[in-house]
Amino acid sequence: MTIQRQYVLPNCSLLLEGLSTDTSNVLSILANAEFKIVGMEQSLAGGLDFFKAIVGAVNAYCQRLLSGIDHPDHMPSQSSLISVEPGEGQYHRLLVQPELLNSEDKERQPKTITLSTVQLFDMAEAIDQFFADGQTLPEFVVPLAPLARRHVRSQEPLAQRAVPPIIGVATLAAAGLGLFFMPIPEGLEESLTQPAALEETTGNPLETSPPGDDILPDDAAPLAAEEPPDVVSSASEPAAASEPLSAEQLATLQQQMQQQISGALAADTAFEQPLSYDISVAANGDILGYNPLDNASFDGLESTPLPNLTYIPVDSDTVNPVAQFNLTFDTDGTVTVAPQESGGLPDIVTPEAVVPEVVTPEEPEGIDEAQSSAPASSEPSSGTTATDLSSGELPSSVATDIRDPDLIYDLNQGLRKTIVGNMNEEWSGPEVRYRVRLDDSGQVVGYEPANDAAEDYVDDLNLASLVEAADSPHPQLDFLVVLSGSETVEVNPWDGWP
Amino acid sequence: MTVKSPPEKSVRPPILDKLPDPGVQSNECPRRAKTQLDFIMLAIEALELNASQAMLAAINELGLQDVLRNRVHVWRLRSTNPLRKFNQRQPLTLEEAKALVLVVCHLCRKLTGLIRQLFLGYQQLQDQELSLEHHFRLAKYLKRFRAHFRARMNPKRAMVLTYSTDEKLDELALALLTQLLVCTGTRGEERLWASLFDGEVS
Structure with a gap:
């Protein structure tokens, strides 16, 4: 049906x-x-x-x-x-x-x-x-x-879906090609070379600088591990720029500095004693850093306009000092700005008279002509702190230095024992620092006081009697000896432990 | 002393079992489903002036009060549409989506006469090669839909940008009208429900 x-x-x-x-x-x-x-x-x-x-x-x-x-x-x-x-x-x-x-x-x-x-x-x-x-x-x-x-097929054809990534890659390639032909910005180049220069100055001068060079590491870096340095620099004191200024530029900058600092100094300012500083200056006249050259200068820092005038760059790579000047405040408030060698290193030693930390009793053979002839040598403070030392002549660099860590350790211990055994039991005084150079057999090659007070206690510590091989051809190394009271004797390699 | 009755256990409305689980991994609706449901409701609002009231009535008639609690809740669920200006970044659960599908189809059936009338008018206009404005009721629907769409959708969205012209919006409105017609059918709920997960199941 x-x-x-x-x-x-x-x-x-x-x-x-x-x-x-x-x-x-x-x-x-x-x-x-x-x-x-x-x-x-x-x-x-x-x-x-x-x-x-x-x-x-x-x-x-x-x-x-x-x-x-x-x-x-x-x-x-x-x-x-x-x-x-x-x-x-x-x-x-x-x-x-x-x-x-x-x-x-x-x-x-x-x-x-x-x-x-x-x-x-x-x-x-x-x-x-x-x-x-x-x-x-x-x-x-x-x-x-x-x-x-x-x-489900994609609603867009493959060709359309492929467009965005292709555009992206093509744009990147085009940008890369375009930028390849652009010169590297100058500021960048400087900042790239900067760290190397800094390291050279502060890292291990004795190792890296050629013999005869007079760079003594009064810079804070090697000492930082043991003691706060008596030399205070402002926030940053980068190495000077690689490009030297022409004489006219330097003169202009010097004049500018003179005016700037004089202007910032109150009219009736008077100082108890002359103050002298190293200042490093940027091309536009900004003071980037200053370095008191003696203790009086350090103590009197607050009475000078320097802390206020210092320009602390946000990024120390972006502003580079181009020149160094010696700045002197006389007792009557007169400001003198004298050029240092442009393009020099920030902690270049000015003639020995004004650098109590590094006293080389006799004219060091390696000192730079430009510096020894610098006007700073005729400053009023000249000669006030120089001490005639019968011994302790110490060439500022070592021909061959000791690199073996074990040997350095042994030498360090030996030196400490020697110093402790040699000093007067009752000795007491302020903190003193010496630089003592040993050769690889542990013989003292030379020494030099490394701060003001140290000069006065050389005899108390019988350091002169320790010198055994004044001219040793063997590898040598500098040690920092710090004494504060008879109990505390610290000995460390000058450049820090390897 | 009055003894408080234990809190009412929310009973899952049995009507939801009419729709099978689609076989997606999570308990959430895919992005396109959220958009589509909201658009369909937008079209219903453009057809009927008092749509939100009708929607609440439909919820009561279908016994879905436990799932769609009140007007604000429905609004929040609709706002899960990522193209909305005030997009609620919250999931639309399968249960809530089922309830919305049932409500939508219920409303569509009530509007069957109007929807068919609009289609006959559309057919006449197309046969006589007249523009859509010549049918009063259809033109009104399109105009209201455009206004609703522009008021509520985020114009910064790329997909909303593709509907920037009146013509594009009219096309969308007519496509949605077709969807409403399909929803009026005997198996309208099942068809709409299955279509929400097209291309989302493995």
Whole structure:
């Protein structure tokens, strides 16, 4: 017995004809399915294959309408029997392969039907109502499931997706190429060379400077480990710039300094004793650092305008000193600015008279002509602190220095014992420092006082008697001996422990 | 002495079981689902003046008060749409999304007549090659949708920028109208629910 089921909607009706396998009224074998669409003369009719195909395509297309993502089930392809495509505006194209249709004229071309949205929806609704009807084809179930990720093609073609990374790489390449031809900024070059220069001055002068050079490390760096230095420099005192100034520039700068410091000094200022400083100056006239040359200068620092005038650069690499001057405040408040060698090192030793820390009793052979002839030597303080030492001549550099850490340790211990054994038991006094040079056999080659007070106690400590080999050809090393009271004797390598 | 009854256990509304779990890893809706749900609700608001009230009524009719507690809660859920100006950076759980889908389809069914009428008008305009302004009701819908969209979406978003012109917004409004039509169907909830996770399941 043939069973007919009809699902009628305003624009489309679905007629299903089939058989029931048993006495119940359930349509379980589909014989014919027919869609009648309002406004179309021909109906779409076919068997089970047709019905399955159209249900799959219409369902998938409805999902596409909702999500906007193409489903493989409705896309036209080689294998698809029925496909649905979006058409113009609100129309949609239904493509049906001719072999599915129960049609008399056997066409070879796929049948194309244009459906409006409402017609298509009614078709889907008829199918949905069929699914909701438990009496018709109960075993025919098409679940509605989300589309798997692998079916989703990217909405943009590969060419478009490739554009942003390509642009990025190309821009980087172009920028790199462009910048390659740009000169390195000058400031950068200076700051690159700067650290090396600094290290050379402060790191290990005895090792790195050639013999005969007169650079004595009165700089704070090697001593920093043991004692706070008696020489205080301002926040930064970088090495002088590599490029020397011309004589005119130097003169201008000197004049500028003179005016600047005189202007900053109150008119009626008077000092108890002359104060002298090294100052390093930037090209634009900023004072970048100052270095008191004796204790009186250090104590009187606050009464000078120097602390206020000093410009502390944010980044010491950006501003480099170009010149060094000797600055002297006379007792009556007169300011004298005298040039040092431009491009010199920041802690260059001015003639011995004004540098009590490093007293070389006789004219050191290695001293720079430029400095010995510097006007600073004629300062009023000249000669006031110079001491004539019968012994302790100490060339400022060592020809071959000792590098073996174990040997240095032994020498250090030996020297300490020697000093302790040699000194007067009752000795007491202020803190004194000496530089003592040993050769590799432990013999004292020479010594020199390293601070003011030290000069007065040379005899008390019998240092002169210690000198055994004044001119030893062997490798040598300097040690720092610090005595404060009879109990405390500290001995360390001058340049720190290796 | 009054004995306080134990706190009510929130019972999961059985109507939510109508929609199957989509098989995504987390309990959150993907980004596109949040956007799509909000856009569909925007289209409903453009169709019906009193949509927010109707939405609350629908929540009560469907017994979803436990999931969608009040107007503010619904607004917060809609604001999970990342394209919104006042985007709430919080997740939209599957349960909340299911409830919203049910409410949306419920509202759509009530609007079936109007939606079909608009489509017939659209069809006539297209057949006679007239512009969309010639159908009064359709033009009103489009205008309201454009106003809602521009008022609520963040114009700095790239996707919102693609809808900067009236024509683009009209296209979006008509596409959403089609979605509303599909939602009115017998299996509208299932179709909408499945479509939210298109391309998100493995």
